[in-house]
Amino acid sequence: MDDPELTVDRIAVGGKALGLDADGRATFVSDAVPTERVRVRLTKVAKRWAEGHVVEVMLPSPDRVVPPCPHASGQPRCGGCDWQHVATAAQRGLRVAIVEDALRRIGKLDTAAIDIRSGPVLGAHNYRTGVRMLVDGDGHLAYRQPRSHAPYRPASCLVVHPLIDEIIQTARFPHATEAQVRVGALTGDRMAEVTPSVGSPVVPNDLAVIGRDELGRRSVAVREIVEGVSLRISAGTFFQSSQTGASALVAAVRGALAGTDRDGLLIDAYAGGGLFSATVGVEWTDAGGELIAVESNPLAAADASVNAPSASVVNQRIDEWRPVKATAVIADPARAGLGASAVDRLVATTAPTIVLASCDAGSLGRDARLLAEKGYVADSARVLDLFNQTSHVEVVTRFRRAL
Numbered sequence: 055m056d057d058p059e060l061t062v063d064r065i066a067v068g069g070k071a072l073g074l075d076a077d078g079r080a081t082f083v084s085d086a087v088p089t090e091r092v093r094v095r096l097t098k099v100a101k102r103w104a105e106g107h108v109v110e111v112m113l114p115s116p117d118r119v120v121p122p123c124p125h126a127s128g129q130p131r132c133g134g135c136d137w138q139h140v141a142t143a144a145q146r147g148l149r150v151a152i153v154e155d156a157l158r159r160i161g162k163l164d165t166a167a168i169d170i171r172s173g174p175v176l177g178a179h180n181y182r183t184g185v186r187m188l189v190d191g192d193g194h195l196a197y198r199q200p201r202s203h204a205p206y207r208p209a210s211c212l213v214v215h216p217l218i219d220e221i222i223q224t225a226r227f228p229h230a231t232e233a234q235v236r237v238g239a240l241t242g243d244r245m246a247e248v249t250p251s252v253g254s255p256v257v258p259n260d261l262a263v264i265g266r267d268e269l270g271r272r273s274v275a276v277r278e279i280v281e282g283v284s285l286r287i288s289a290g291t292f293f294q295s296s297q298t299g300a301s302a303l304v305a306a307v308r309g310a311l312a313g314t315d316r317d318g319l320l321i322d323a324y325a326g327g328g329l330f331s332a333t334v335g336v337e338w339t340d341a342g343g344e345l346i347a348v349e350s351n352p353l354a355a356a357d358a359s360v361n362a363p364s365a366s367v368v369n370q371r372i373d374e375w376r377p378v379k380a381t382a383v384i385a386d387p388a389r390a391g392l393g394a395s396a397v398d399r400l401v402a403t404t405a406p407t408i409v410l411a412s413c414d415a416g417s418l419g420r421d422a423r424l425l426a427e428k429g430y431v432a433d434s435a436r437v438l439d440l441f442n443q444t445s446h447v448e449v450v451t452r453f454r455r456a457l
Contacts, residue, residue, distance in 0.1 A: 061089075
């Protein structure tokens, strides 16, 4: 198969650049930056589309940079950050373009009527306080190589917090295949959740380790501080990728709820450990309003009860939860998004405002279309840089119920 030469002119949902080949076939290209002329090694070919990666840059974009991480180029190399070759400022614009494309093309919305913009500038280095990694055959933590499941063990990692980088370099988990490491940036707490079991790890003395097979029988947690609130984050639960990102996300959700009466009922759907309930939600209970947090994971629901004692915590799946009338809803689903059943539940609250936090542009587009079909109009979207050096997006979108 020949390596075609083409110009990529825009970014697509998923973070690949998109261009047309000589036959007019849409070609999705990783490692490329919009406006570039590139030679592409094709890996998938269909009648109307193809996928591949750059093997040569013929005409580079002004936004192309030398990757700041030495492990992001050469062979073999780390596949943990797919946008190291894109200038940090340009990454912000590309993420906004991805979100606009998803809302317009997948959501079928008039994006000219939606205020779509970037959130605050966040650090691009040493920011991640949570990371999931492979464990190689020697028990060391490793990332995957690009387009591969083969491990790559970096001598350093540019994006993780130093408290995690030390663990990457020194820890060994001989009986594990994966590990999720989390630290508290403002507390110094550290823990690792390993799959399938602990075995005999070699780790720093302050690192708490738990096997996935122990979850529910033994408790391990770290503390993190967001907006002055101390949060318990237990192994087996979800938390944002960084402390700074969590703070930015809370601020964006609060901004989306501006003007909403605080003396009514706020629903915190997919509440996790209570990040929003413990911060934004307190504004409701302090004003005499009510707060219900709905979370399906029992470990996370237990954290939410500790972190947000003023909330009524319901340990239940959203699509099984019985809706009640509310003044506002916050929904922070997993990457797959809400889906039709959950949208029906949230819409049944008749809340004038639904604030949706999405970590995937494609699912945002699908959920936006479902909400629009139920009479909710998107009027703002804030694109947050929670995953700098990567194409992943985090978006806070406000939907208003049409009168």
